[in-house]
Amino acid sequence: MRTVARGLLLAGVLTAGVLTAGVPAALSTAAPAAEARAGAAAQAARDYDLGTIRSSRKHSGHAKAKLWITSFSEKHFQAYGSLYDLDRHPGHCASIRATFHYLEGGAGRSPERRFCASHGRSRVGYLFESKGEIRSVDLRICVADGRRGPVSHCRTETVRDEDLAW
Incomplete structure (x- = not known):
C-alpha cells in the first residue's frame, strides 16, 4: 500500500x-x-563536467579547480566551478583565469580570480563568461604569491568544441 x-x-x-x-x-x-x-x-x-584541473606540482603545494562549462553554441559561453588553495605555504594562493578565443577572431581575457585558504574555508566559487560565441577557451590555473603578487607553477587547459564528443 x-x-x-x-x-x-x-x-x-x-x-x-x-x-x-x-x-x-x-x-x-x-x-x-x-x-x-x-x-x-x-x-x-546541459552543462559539461570536465573534472578537475591542477596547477603544476613542482613544489610541495598546488592549486586545483573543479570545472564545468556550458555548450559552445551558447551566445555567452560560461566556465564555472570551485577553486581550491592546496598550498601549505603561508601567503600562497590559488589563481585561475580564462582566455576566450572568439569565432569572429580575437581573444578576450577574464579578470583573474584568486583564493587564499583561510580558517576553515577550503574553496570558493568562480564564474567566467564570454562576450560572444567562442571557438575555444584556455583556463590557466596557477599558484599565486599572495593576493597581488606574481603567479608561478601554472598549467593551461584548452577546451574546444570538437573535444566534447557528447
Missing part, C-alpha cells in the same frame, strides 16, 4: 510539473524556490 501511495504521489508531482512547464511564471502556482531548483537542474543537465 505504501509503494502504491508513493507512486501516486510521484505521478501527481510529475504531472503538476508537466502542466505548469508551459505556463508563464506569473500564472504558475508552483513555489518560486521550486522553479529555481528546476531551472538550475535543467541548466546543469
Whole structure:
C-alpha cells in the first residue's frame, strides 16, 4: 500500500510539473524556490563536467579547480566551478583565469580570480563568461604569491568544441 501511495504521489508531482512547464511564471502556482531548483537542474543537465584541473606540482603545494562549462553554441559561453588553495605555504594562493578565443577572431581575457585558504574555508566559487560565441577557451590555473603578487607553477587547459564528443 505504501509503494502504491508513493507512486501516486510521484505521478501527481510529475504531472503538476508537466502542466505548469508551459505556463508563464506569473500564472504558475508552483513555489518560486521550486522553479529555481528546476531551472538550475535543467541548466546543469546541459552543462559539461570536465573534472578537475591542477596547477603544476613542482613544489610541495598546488592549486586545483573543479570545472564545468556550458555548450559552445551558447551566445555567452560560461566556465564555472570551485577553486581550491592546496598550498601549505603561508601567503600562497590559488589563481585561475580564462582566455576566450572568439569565432569572429580575437581573444578576450577574464579578470583573474584568486583564493587564499583561510580558517576553515577550503574553496570558493568562480564564474567566467564570454562576450560572444567562442571557438575555444584556455583556463590557466596557477599558484599565486599572495593576493597581488606574481603567479608561478601554472598549467593551461584548452577546451574546444570538437573535444566534447557528447
